[in-house]
Each structure stands twice: as C-alpha cells, then as structure tokens.
Amino acid sequence: MRSLTRICCAVAILAAAGAAATRDIVPAAAPAWVSRAIPEARGEINVGADGKRVAVRYRGWSTRDFGTFRTYAYDDTRPEPAPQLGPLPAGAVGDPKRGRALFLDRQRGPCTGCHLVPGDDVWPAGSVGPDLSTFGDRHLPDALIYQQLWDPRLTYPSTVMPPWGAQKIFTPAELVDLVAYLKTLRGPVPAEQDADRNPFTRRRSTGFGDNLDPTNNPAVVRAEDAAAVWKAPGPNGKACADCHAGGPQQAMRGVATRYPRVVAEHGRVMGLEDFLAVHAEATTGRALPSESEANVDVTVMIKMASNGLPVAIDTTSSAARAAIERGKTSFYRRVGERNHACADCHTTDSGANKFLGGRFLANVADGMTRHFPTWRTSQNEVWDMRKRMQWCMTPLGANMLAADSVEYAELELYLTTFDVGKAINTPGIRH
Amino acid sequence: MSDIGKIRIRVPSNVKAGDVVRVRCLVIHPMERIERDAQGKIIDRNYNYITRVTATYLGKPVAAFDLTQSVSENPAFSFALKATAPGPVKVTFVDTHGGKYERTEDIVFG
Numbered sequence: 001m002r003s004l005t006r007i008c009c010a011v012a013i014l015a016a017a018g019a020a021a022t023r024d025i026v027p028a029a030a031p032a033w034v035s036r037a038i039p040e041a042r043g044e045i046n047v048g049a050d051g052k053r054v055a056v057r058y059r060g061w062s063t064r065d066f067g068t069f070r071t072y073a074y075d076d077t078r079p080e081p082a083p084q085l086g087p088l089p090a091g092a093v094g095d096p097k098r099g100r101a102l103f104l105d106r107q108r109g110p111c112t113g114c115h116l117v118p119g120d121d122v123w124p125a126g127s128v129g130p131d132l133s134t135f136g137d138r139h140l141p142d143a144l145i146y147q148q149l150w151d152p153r154l155t156y157p158s159t160v161m162p163p164w165g166a167q168k169i170f171t172p173a174e175l176v177d178l179v180a181y182l183k184t185l186r187g188p189v190p191a192e193q194d195a196d197r198n199p200f201t202r203r204r205s206t207g208f209g210d211n212l213d214p215t216n217n218p219a220v221v222r223a224e225d226a227a228a229v230w231k232a233p234g235p236n237g238k239a240c241a242d243c244h245a246g247g248p249q250q251a252m253r254g255v256a257t258r259y260p261r262v263v264a265e266h267g268r269v270m271g272l273e274d275f276l277a278v279h280a281e282a283t284t285g286r287a288l289p290s291e292s293e294a295n296v297d298v299t300v301m302i303k304m305a306s307n308g309l310p311v312a313i314d315t316t317s318s319a320a321r322a323a324i325e326r327g328k329t330s331f332y333r334r335v336g337e338r339n340h341a342c343a344d345c346h347t348t349d350s351g352a353n354k355f356l357g358g359r360f361l362a363n364v365a366d367g368m369t370r371h372f373p374t375w376r377t378s379q380n381e382v383w384d385m386r387k388r389m390q391w392c393m394t395p396l397g398a399n400m401l402a403a404d405s406v407e408y409a410e411l412e413l414y415l416t417t418f419d420v421g422k423a424i425n426t427p428g429i430r431h
Numbered sequence: 432m433s434d435i436g437k438i439r440i441r442v443p444s445n446v447k448a449g450d451v452v453r454v455r456c457l458v459i460h461p462m463e464r465i466e467r468d469a470q471g472k473i474i475d476r477n478y479n480y481i482t483r484v485t486a487t488y489l490g491k492p493v494a495a496f497d498l499t500q501s502v503s504e505n506p507a508f509s510f511a512l513k514a515t516a517p518g519p520v521k522v523t524f525v526d527t528h529g530g531k532y533e534r535t536e537d538i539v540f541g
Contacts, residue, residue: 214439215455218505221439222459380504 033268035402036277041291041390042402055399058387066399069167070335072407074326080334083157084166086150088143092176099181102174109164111178113357116199118189124358127199128351129161134187145179160344160351167337167397199355208377208429212307219300219375219382219427226301229294234284243283252305256424257312260413262319269323269409273299273384277404290404296384300373303426311370311419320413327414330407331364337397342411359431367419369412371428378431385412434459436532440522445541450514454486456522457507458532462500483525484508488538489518514538 035042044056045065053065070078103111104122112122114129148155150165164170170178195201214220230248233239244251260271266278273290276298280288288295314320331342345351345361352363362368373384383391386403389411393400401407437459443452462480467473484496494510512520517540523533 213441213455215441215457215507218457218459221437221457222434224437225434 033266033404033406035290035404036274036281036287037290037403038292041387043390043400043405045399057390057394057400062394066337066393066397069337069398070333071393071398071401072330072333072335072411073401073405074407081163081166081339083153084151084163085154086147086165086172086175088146088179089172089176092173094176094178094180096177096181096184098174099177099179102170102178103181108170110357114161117185120193120197123197124355125197125199126355126357126359128345128354128356128361131200132182132185133189134185136183136185137187142179142183145182146175149175149178160340162338162340167339169337202355204360205431211371211375211425211427211429217375217427217429218380219373219429220304222382223297223300223304223427226294226297229286229288229298230301232286234280234286236283236285238284240280240284248301249305252302254306254309256303256306256426257309259313260409260416261314262317262323268406269320269413271385271404271409271412272302273386274404274409276302290402291384291387296373296382299384300382300427303373303424306424307426308423310421310423311367311416313413313416313420315417315420323410324414324417327410327412330411331414335396335398336393338395340396342392364415365418367415367422369416370419370422370424371426371430373426374428374430376430382427385415435461436524436530438522438524438532438534440520440534440536442520442536442538444539446514446538448515448540451511452514452538453509453511454520454522454536455507455509456486456534457505458524459505460524460526460532462502462504479526479528479530481506481524481526484522485525486510486512486520486522488512488520489516493520514540 040056040058042056045067046054046056048054053067054063055065057063070076070080102108103117111117112125114126116122116125116127116131116133118133144155146165148161149170151163152159152161153163162169165172165175192198192201196203209216211217212220227248230240233242241247256272259275260269262268263270263275270278273295276288276295277290280286280298288298315324334341342364343350345356346364346368348363348365351361352365354361369385372388373382374388375381376383384403386408389408390400390403438456440454440456442454443450446452458481460479460481463478478500480498480500481502482498484494484498485492486494493512496508498506508522517538519535519537521533521535523531525531
C-alpha cells in the first residue's frame with residue numbers, strides 16, 4: 001500500500017513538472033505560423049482574372065474549390081448548415097431507370113458506397129448504411145423518402161448520411177428519380193451468386209505482407225535516400241549527423257514515440273514532419289518543406305528507428321490536454337459539402353469496420369497513426385499522415401488546409417492518443 | 432525520380448547445399464515519366480518500360496523474364512533456384528531507354 005502511495009506521488013510530481021514546463025505557452029505570444037509546406041500542399045486557392053477560383057492541390061487531385069463549405073480551420077466560424085425541409089415537388093413523376101443510374105454513378109454519391117442494392121453491376125457496394133435490397137416493401141410514402149434524401153437529419157438527427165438535396169448535390173428532379181427507383185426494390189432477393197459482391201459477407205483484405213521487407217515495400221527503399229540527407233552538410237556547413245551522433249538508427253531511437261507533441265518554442269503542436277521542417281532549416285540551413293520527398297523520407301527513417309517501441313506521447317500536461325480536446329472537437333466537427341465528420345467513418349458507432357464501397361474503414365480506437373508514413377499501393381507513393389488527411393477532404397467536399405497546419409497537427413495528436421502503448425511499425429503498406 | 436533503378440534482392444539467410452531457395456527482387460522504376468514545360472503542359476509522353484529481366488547464379492543464367500507495357504511501377508519479381516554453392520545472384524533489368532540496372536546479392540550457406 002505504501003509503495004502504491006509513493007508511485008502515485010511520483011506520478012503526480014511528474015505530471016506537475018510537465019505542466020510547469022508547458023504552462024507558459026501562450027499561443028498569442030508565439031510567432032505566427034507560416035506554412036512551410038511545398039506549394040501544392042498549402043491548401044491555397046488561385047483566383048484568375050475572370051474571378052474563377054481554382055484550388056491548388058497535388059498533381060492529379062481535383063482542383064475544385066469548395067470555398068462555400070465549412071472546413072477544419074479554427075478561424076472558420078461558419079455554423080453547420082441547419083436541417084432543412086424538402087417538400088416533394090408536386091406532380092413530379094420519377095424514372096426508376098434514371099434513378100438507378102444515379103444511384104450507381106461514382107461521380108455523384110455514389111449511393112452504393114454505403115448501401116447494397118441488387119444487381120451484378122453494383123460494385124463495389126458498401127455496408128455503412130442499411131441494405132436497401134427490399135426497401136420498396138416498406139411502402140413508405142414518396143414525401144418521406146424524398147425528405148430522407150433531401151436532408152435525412154430531420155428524421156434521424158445523428159445520421160451520417162449527407163443532406164443530398166439541401167446541399168444541392170442532387171437536383172430535385174434527380175431525387176424524384178431516385179425515389180422512383182427505391183420504390184422498385186422489392187423482395188424476394190435472389191440468392192447471392194458472389195459473396196464478395198455483398199459487403200456483409202465480403203472477405204476482408206489480408207494485407208500486403210511484410211511491410212519492412214525492402215523487396216515488398218518500396219517505401220523502405222525510398223527511405224534509404226534519407227541517409228544521404230542525414231550525412232550531407234546543409235548551407236550552414238552542418239549536417240544532421242554532426243549533432244546527432246551514432247547514426248540515425250541509434251541517435252533517433254525512441255524520438256518518434258513522443259510525436260506529435262507541444263513544442264513550447266513554437267507555441268503549437270508539431271508532428272515529426274512539422275518539427276523537421278523548422279529544425280532542419282534552423283540548424284543546417286537546408287529547407288525540408290512539409291510534404292517534400294526529402295521531408296517524408298527523413299520522417300520514415302526517423303520513425304523506423306523507433307520501430308517496435310510503444311507510442312508514448314505526452315497526454316497529461318495541460319497544454320497537451322487542451323490540444324487533444326481541440327483535436328477531438330475537430331474529429332467530430334461536420335465539414336464540407338457532404339457535411340461529414342471524421343467520426344462518421346472511423347468510429348464503431350457509425351462506419352468503422354464496415355465497407356465504404358470496396359474500402360474497409362479503419363476504427364479510430366485501433367490507432368490509425370503508427371504505420372504512417374505508409375506506402376500506398378493505389379498511389380505508388382509514400383504518404384504521411386497529413387497527406388492522408390488532405391486526401392480525405394475531397395470526398396468530404398471541403399478545402400484542404402496546409403499540411404503543417406495546427407488544425408491537422410492537433411487532430412493527429414488526438415488520433416495518436418489511441419496508439420499510445422502500441423508499437424510503431426513504419427512504413428506500413430495500405431491500398 | 433532520382434532513385435530510378437534502385438534494386439533490392441532478398442535471399443533466405445539460412446541456406447544449406449541442395450536447398451531450393453526463393454529469391455525476391457524489387458526495382459524502383461516509374462515506367463512512364465511525363466515531362467512538362469513551365470506551364471505544366473505535357474511535352475513528351477516519355478514512356479520507358481522495363482522489357483527484360485535476367486538473373487544469374489554463380490555466373491550461369493537461372494531466370495529470364497520478358498515484359499510488356501502491362502508491367503507495374505516498381506515491380507517485384509521472384510524466382511526459385513537450387514543452391515549448390517555459396518555465391519552471387521545477379522539480377523539485371525533493361526528498359527526501353529537503354530537503361531541497365533543490376534545488383535548482386537550473395538547466397539551465404541548457414
């Protein structure tokens with residue numbers, strides 16, 4: 001009992017020490033953060049002479065500007081759009097065939113991303129929403145179905161389904177077609193020919209094998225470039241190796257387990273990538289902008305030095321607790337054209353551990369950060385956590401923020417709290 | 432991509448004479464490099480594919496692959512060979528732009 005008391009005291013003292021070290025952080029006193037990301041990762045919008053707004057994103061990404069919709073920016077104080085009544089247009093007659101095409105159109109919803117309907121051409125159907133194969137047998141009134149499509153929040157306040165009509169993603173005429181199609185879905189459902197077509201019986205991916213095998217994961221080979229960056233002196237004549245003795249594997253052992261963390265000097269939460277961008281420039285004179293190849297490669301190398309060690313970020317100091325709370329608020333904040341929150345897909349209350357189209361949605365409680373930066377087989381690129389977050393913004397219909405923004409850093413910090421105690425395993429391999 | 436032609440070869444570490452071992456290799460190669468001018472317009476679809484992969488063991492050819500343009504970026508290959516003596520496995524990749532990339536890995540008897 002006595003030893004237990006002693007341990008408790010020690011913990012209290014440690015916590016107090018942590019609080020003392022970070023107490024004097026006043027964001028207003030810290031220098032204002034200027035993005036150190038490469039140009040395409042800053043979330044900027046170009047306005048042409050004709051007033052046309054073009055979003056600057058990575059090559060191959062959509063350039064559509066979602067400026068009219070809420071983002072994750074802390075200074076974006078626009079409220080979530082209120083639930084809206086959508087009365088069924090009088091006398092409108094829908095075409096079930098057009099409705100079915102809209103239901104499957106991958107450029108629109110697609111409704112099949114969440115809902116299963118019959119048909120061999122329905123691929124890939126998801127299981128986030130209910131199976132609609134026999135929806136017509138419910139004999140619901142047209143006006144109710146229409147309202148459910150227009151803005152389902154009036155009927156189900158905590159739904160994750162976007163307000164398709166209220167946000168003008170589908171026109172009223174298109175919604176009438178969809179209502180007509182949904183009413184044609186009558187049982188009995190023919191026996192399933194392909195278990196993988198049905199997201200409720202589909203086999204889960206078994207992964208991509210050993211992620212630390214360089215003949216299996218190109219990210220490991222790519223990260224070897226970082227060894228050259230580590231040794232090469234920057235414009236100041238200094239190299240990373242000059243201060244961090246013993247090679248990256250030894251000098252950086254355990255460093256990645258502490259990130260993201262509150263960095264008092266900059267008055268903000270910083271991920272490994274954010275800190276590298278300022279630290280490398282300040283010490284060696286070499287710029288390692290966020291999302292540059294060199295930054296990601298060095299991040300992989302530093303994180304690999306902590307492979308096998310449990311994540312041990314600071315979650316107890318007052319500054320960290322406040323940042324985690326802000327990150328959590330972002331996680332549940334509804335943004336964008338689709339009015340989605342991160343939580344819609346990544347908590348077991350809604351989408352987590354279900355299929356969104358062909359993709360299996362990860363559960364935030366399992367920890368989503370410790371395999372990042374990760375090799376993406378679908379992109380043939382190494383992506384860090386921030387680029388993955390920015391990628392989420394397009395399907396949400398929200399403009400992305402700068403990769404090194406405080407908002408993303410604090411969101412990453414919140415996500416990392418679920419990884420605490422679990423071993424780092426970088427670089428991962430994901431689809 | 433600066434690291435075009437980087438190769439990694441993996442052989443089992445605990446090999447005895449007469450074992451059939453599987454050799455895995457991966458090459459970093461984009462296959463298609465699209466070059467752009469200052470305005471971002473594509474000036475040349477600079478298709479560049481690996482067309483031939485050859486492997487030798489103790490100097491003797493053991494595997495050869497002829498590839499078409501359906502090959503992926505950063506492809507991985509694997510082949511089996513009978514380990515008769517300790518020695519080098521050499522894998523060579525040739526692409527349509529005349530690039531030749533090779534790497535050697537020793538099979539060590541444990």
